Amino acid sequence: MKSSKITKIxxxxxxxxxxxxxxxxxxADPATVLNHSKSGFxxxxxxxxxxxxxxxxxxxxxGSKSELKAAQYIDYVLRQNGWKVRDxxxxxxxxxxxxxxxxVQQVELINSQNIIAELxxxxxxxxxxxxxxxxxxxxxxxxxxxxxxxGVLLELARILSKEPHEDTYQLIFFGAEExxxxxxxxxxxxxxxSAVRWMxxxxxxxxxxxxxVAGKRSTPPELIKQVTALAAESxxxxxxxRDFMVMTRESSHGGTSDYSPFLDQGIPALGLGIYGRPExxxxxxxxxxxxxxxxxxxxxxxxxxxxxxxxxxxxxxxxEWDELYLPFxxxxxxxxxxxxxxxxxxxxxxxxxxxxxxxxxxxRNKQKNEWKKVxxxxxxxxxxxxxxxxxxxxxxxxxxxxxQVDLLxxxxxxLFIVARIGLAFGVLVILAGWFFKLPMVRDAQLYWATGxxxxxxxxxxxxxxxxxxxxxxxxxxxxxxxxxFFPNLILALIGPYFLYWMHYELLNSQQWISYYQAIHKYYxxxxxxYSLLMIxxxxxxxxxxxxxxxxxxxxxxxxxxxxxxxxxxxILLLGLIPSYTSDYPQVVIVQExxxxxxxxKVHIFSEELLPRKVVNDLSGxxxxxxxxxxxxxxxxxxxxxxxxxxxxxxxxxxxxxFKLHYIKEPYLTRLNFESKYPFEVKTDEFLPMSKLxxxxxxxxxxxxxxxxxxxxxxxxxxxxxxxxxxxxTQSVITCSVEAMFPDPSPRIQIQNPRLSIDYQxxxxxxxxx
Numbered sequence: 039m040k041s042s043k044i045t046k047i048x049x050x051x052x053x054x055x056x057x058x059x060x061x062x063x064x065x066a067d068p069a070t071v072l073n074h075s076k077s078g079f080x081x082x083x084x085x086x087x088x089x090x091x092x093x094x095x096x097x098x099x100x101g102s103k104s105e106l107k108a109a110q111y112i113d114y115v116l117r118q119n120g121w122k123v124r125d126x127x128x129x130x131x132x133x134x135x136x137x138x139x140x141x142v143q144q145v146e147l148i149n150s151q152n153i154i155a156e157l158x159x160x161x162x163x164x165x166x167x168x169x170x171x172x173x174x175x176x177x178x179x180x181x182x183x184x185x186x187x188x189g190v191l192l193e194l195a196r197i198l199s200k201e202p203h204e205d206t207y208q209l210i211f212f213g214a215e216e217x218x219x220x221x222x223x224x225x226x227x228x229x230x231x232s233a234v235r236w237m238x239x240x241x242x243x244x245x246x247x248x249x250x251v252a253g254k255r256s257t258p259p260e261l262i263k264q265v266t267a268l269a270a271e272s273x274x275x276x277x278x279x280r281d282f283m284v285m286t287r288e289s290s291h292g293g294t295s296d297y298s299p300f301l302d303q304g305i306p307a308l309g310l311g312i313y314g315r316p317e318x319x320x321x322x323x324x325x326x327x328x329x330x331x332x333x334x335x336x337x338x339x340x341x342x343x344x345x346x347x348x349x350x351x352x353x354x355x356x357x358e359w360d361e362l363y364l365p366f367x368x369x370x371x372x373x374x375x376x377x378x379x380x381x382x383x384x385x386x387x388x389x390x391x392x393x394x395x396x397x398x399x400x401x402r403n404k405q406k407n408e409w410k411k412v413x414x415x416x417x418x419x420x421x422x423x424x425x426x427x428x429x430x431x432x433x434x435x436x437x438x439x440x441x442q443v444d445l446l447x448x449x450x451x452x453l454f455i456v457a458r459i460g461l462a463f464g465v466l467v468i469l470a471g472w473f474f475k476l477p478m479v480r481d482a483q484l485y486w487a488t489g490x491x492x493x494x495x496x497x498x499x500x501x502x503x504x505x506x507x508x509x510x511x512x513x514x515x516x517x518x519x520x521x522x523f524f525p526n527l528i529l530a531l532i533g534p535y536f537l538y539w540m541h542y543e544l545l546n547s548q549q550w551i552s553y554y555q556a557i558h559k560y561y562x563x564x565x566x567x568y569s570l571l572m573i574x575x576x577x578x579x580x581x582x583x584x585x586x587x588x589x590x591x592x593x594x595x596x597x598x599x600x601x602x603x604x605x606x607x608x609i610l611l612l613g614l615i616p617s618y619t620s621d622y623p624q625v626v627i628v629q630e631x632x633x634x635x636x637x638x639k640v641h642i643f644s645e646e647l648l649p650r651k652v653v654n655d656l657s658g659x660x661x662x663x664x665x666x667x668x669x670x671x672x673x674x675x676x677x678x679x680x681x682x683x684x685x686x687x688x689x690x691x692x693x694x695x696f697k698l699h700y701i702k703e704p705y706l707t708r709l710n711f712e713s714k715y716p717f718e719v720k721t722d723e724f725l726p727m728s729k730l731x732x733x734x735x736x737x738x739x740x741x742x743x744x745x746x747x748x749x750x751x752x753x754x755x756x757x758x759x760x761x762x763x764x765x766x767t768q769s770v771i772t773c774s775v776e777a778m779f780p781d782p783s784p785r786i787q788i789q790n791p792r793l794s795i796d797y798q799x800x801x802x803x804x805x806x807x
Contacts, residue, residue: 077197077343081336084193087115088335091171091185092327097780098173098180100214101149101754102705108171108188112153112211115192119199121155121209128152128224131729132217135739142710143739147725147753150213152221157198159206163354165346166208166237166307167191168222168296170215174321176705176780177796182312182329183320184215186243189330190339197343205235207346212296215241216321222296226303232355236261237307238345239297243338244331247276248313251365252283253293255301257308258359259374264349265308270370274341277313278367282543284506287361294548304356310338314546315451318622322794362506380505384497387516391494394522398487411479415488416573418478419580423572425469427565430462433612441617443646447554449622450615451545457612464605470583470594482525482584489518489577496574510536518578525585530578537571617646623794626652628786630799632673640666640786652788666786674701675801677775683807692765692807696775699759704777704801707757712748713738717767724761725751770806777801 091098091108098105109125116123128151134144150172169187173180191209198207212221241250249265251257262278269276286293293301293309300307319325362377375383402408434454438446447454479485493515500508517533544553557564583590618624624646632638642648642656643663650660658664678697683690698707711719719736720727730736738747765771779799788795 077340078200079193079197079336079339079343081193081332081339083196084189084335084339085330085332086189087192088181088185088189088330089327091188092179092181097176097178098171099176099705099754100172100217100220101756102176103755105150105172105213109151109153109211109213112171112188112192116153116155116195116209119195121157121195121199123153123155126152126154126225126228128213128221129726129729130214130220130224131725131731132220133731133734141741142748142750144750144752145725145730145736146217146751147729148214148217148220149754149756150221152213152225153211154225155195155209157195157203157207157209160204162206162233163204163235164206164208164233165235166210166300166305167194167240167342167346168210168212168237169240170212170221170296172213172216172221173325174216175796177323177798178321178325179323179327181325181327182244183242183325184240186330186335187240190240190243190335190342193339194342194346198346201347203347206233215296219296219299222299226299226305231300231303231305234300234305235351235354236349237297237300237305238342239295239307239309240311240338240342241295241309242312243310243334244312244329245275245334246313247274247334247338247341248309248311249276249278250293250295250297250309250311252279252286253298253301254286254288255304255361256283256287256363257297257301258306258351259363259365259376260359261306261308261349261351262365262372262374265345266367266370266372268344268348269341272341272344274337276370278365278372279313279543279547282547284364284540285544287506288504304358306351306353306357306359310342315550316548318619318794320548322623322625323796324623324794362504364506364509377505380509384501384505384508384512387512387519388494388498390519391490391515394519395487395490395494398483402483408484411481411484412488415479415485415577418476419573419576420569422466422469422473422576423569426462426465427569427572429465430458433457433461433609436609437613440613443617444558445551445555445646446617448551448617449619451550451554453615454612455541455545457608460608461605464601464608467594467598467601468605470590471598480584480587482581485577485584486518486522486525486581489574489581490515492577493518493574510534510540514574518574521578521581525582527579527582530575530582533578534571534575618792620791623792624649625796626788626793627796627798628781628784628788629796630668630781630785632675632799632801634803635673635676638668638671638673640668642666642786642788649790649793652790652793656786668785672701673801674779674799675699675704675777677803679805681807688768690765690767690769692767692771694763694765694773694807696761696763697759698757698761698775698777700757702779703755703757704779706752706754706776706778708750708752708774708776708778709761709763710748710750710774710776711738711765711771712741712746713767713769713771714746715768716747717765717771719749719751719763719765721751721761721763723758724753724763765807772804772806774802774804 090111095104095107098108113123129147129149132146132148169191170184171188188211195209210225214220215222249269251262266278295309295311297307297309319329360377362380364375364380366373366375434446438444493511497508497511497515500511513536514533517529521529544550624644626642626644626648629641630638631641641663647660647662648664653660653664656664656666676699680695682693709724711717717738736749738749741748781797781799784797
């Protein structure tokens with residue numbers, strides 16, 4: 039009795055400490071940051087800028103002439119409103135190493151420019167407002183991404199120039215964002231940021247609004263407090279991504295927009311964007327003017343102006359802040375758990391766990407061969423996890439095979455996730471009928487202790503790596519601790535809550551499709567991960583079930599047949615879900631292909647089977663691609679090649695010259711080298727060697743499984759008519775000269791509301807040296 043009272047006192051004390059840690063330093067007093075004012079922002083005038091960029095200029099990929107036209111337009115509008123404007127041209131070499139998603143090492147020269155405008159205040163303290171103005175491809179008009187952000191900034195330029203202000207404002211329009219934040223990275227590497235208070239980035243205007251705070255470093259808590267308080271006061275629905283923040287911290291890529299390089303430099307920064315899974319028009323030809331909402335432009339414009347005039351950051355220039363905090367959003371309220379609060383929570387949970395394990399050990403110190411029972415329990419739960427995880431995806435596998443579709447889940451991924459959960463539950467209930475008949479350990483407390491030890495070990499390892507990574511598992515561990523006193527299914531289901539939510543955040547992010555594709559491509563890896571994660575979950579469930587065996591046996595007896603029928607129906611219903619819709623269309627590429635002086639052909643292809651109507655209209659055969667010949671026409675490029683060789687022992691030095699005669703200028707030119715033996719390329723004509731990162735050499739990277747060595751060199755405009763390269767090799771080397779062109783007047787046009795069409799022209803000619 040005395041032990042029970044002591045235990046309850048410890049639990050109350052720990053929960054009290056956790057609660058105090060949770061609310062430490064959480065609230066920003068809205069009265070300190072709010073200042074009611076009307077901005078005078080006009081969505082109609084911002085929309086006119088969007089309209090000009092989309093309809094008059096069109097797609098604006100990095101380095102293109104249309105991107106330059108957009109830069110000139112932005113420059114003109116800013117000067118008309120009295121801003122001091124300067125261009126910041128840059129040529130940057132970006133190295134993309136061979137990886138799981140990209141098999142060949144690729145080195146790119148990206149040419150673009152940033153537009154920097156300044157409106158001096160009465161003091162040097164500077165606030166930066168930014169947006170990128172390039173588009174993802176030469177087929178994407180980029181209305182939402184990101185002409186909408188540019189329109190908001192140009193209208194802010196008009197109203198800010200008419201207001202008295204103490205702070206100095208700097209508007210920056212970044213080029214080459216879609217190539218990997220190239221413009222913003224170049225700016226932050228060159229600029230003097232010592233007078234900068236904070237930075238705001240606007241990237242895609244729409245509903246619902248996301249306050250984006252995730253990068254290699256996370257946005258300072260103080261800035262989050264002020265911005266979310268203003269959003270709540272303005273009655274603007276918003277989303278703050280906690281779990282995406284945890285995933286991007288210390289990652290190689292960091293955030294997904296131009297505020298991230300500022301965070302890397304220690305400048306407080308955040309972004310305004312669109313929350314949720316990107317619709318099918320994202321980076322596609324369907325990102326047209328009608329996608330832009332005047333209401334949302336007005337809302338974001340007013341809110342941005344309010345942020346610029348009300349947010350007050352104490353520090354100036356690069357500084358440090360608590361980076362491992364966790365924000366929790368409840369409606370319009372945001373609570374921030376600082377890193378020391380997380381540490382308090384983790385230590386208290388570990389102390390409670392240790393105390394309970396000691397209590398458990400004292401009650402069982404006379405038991406023998408406990409370790410054998412634990413191994414048996416782990417074996418049974420692992421087998422159960424493997425069966426449930428493998429059979430939960432049977433519906434997708436079956437219908438993917440029947441329909442011959444890889445992206446079966448593309449239009450409605452949430453339905454397939456619900457189906458997976460439903461199938462997992464059905465399989466679990468069906469297996470439970472046999473579970474009670476097996477000769478196995480039926481000691482409920484031992485299942486609890488096994489789960490506790492497993493989660494304790496995982497949490498401890500993660501806490502030593504990074505405390506915020508450990509938090510979801512420590513919370514799960516706390517729930518399992520409480521389950522010792524209050525054994526019920528609710529605690530067992532709540533335990534992995536933060537892991538559920540992390541997957542939900544992933545589903546509602548730009549990374550959802552790449553993550554889902556990775557699951558299917560590397561099935562065994564993810565199969566192993568999810569099977570292991572299910573073990574503590576099933577241990578918690580079995581701890582409850584074995585304490586109330588009679589009730590669960592009755593439930594299984596009466597529901598087993600119904601659940602079996604429901605499981606079969608669920609698998610059949612998955613076949614009715616369309617893979618593609620008008621909102622999430624199938625991507626089809628219509629590509630003119632030319633090789634040397636040969637006749638060209640139009641290649642129509644997709645990652646999935648082409649729709650039957652498209653195949654019939656073009657008199658083709660069913661499949662993922664078909665060809666239509668182009669007769670008696672000249673290719674867009676002709677290439678002349680000369681080569682001089684110097685040999686010494688087994689080494690060859692090749693001096694190669696390509697002379698390119700363009701009928702029309704390409705957007706991308708590419709040199710693709712491949713050989714059976716290692717080689718090195720040198721060129722100042724195609725890629726300036728001085729711009730390469732230090733110690734980087736243009737050497738072929740080994741390809742698997744062929745064992746060949748390969749490297750791709752690529753650049754955006756402007757292009758040269760003559761390219762000189764030097765290659766050091768031991769054997770024959772193959773070099774392909776390639777070029778990609780936009781195709782504004784395609785000879786074959788496809789109209790289908792469930793198809794998104796990319797039109798382009800591709801030239802390729804290969805040489806063996």
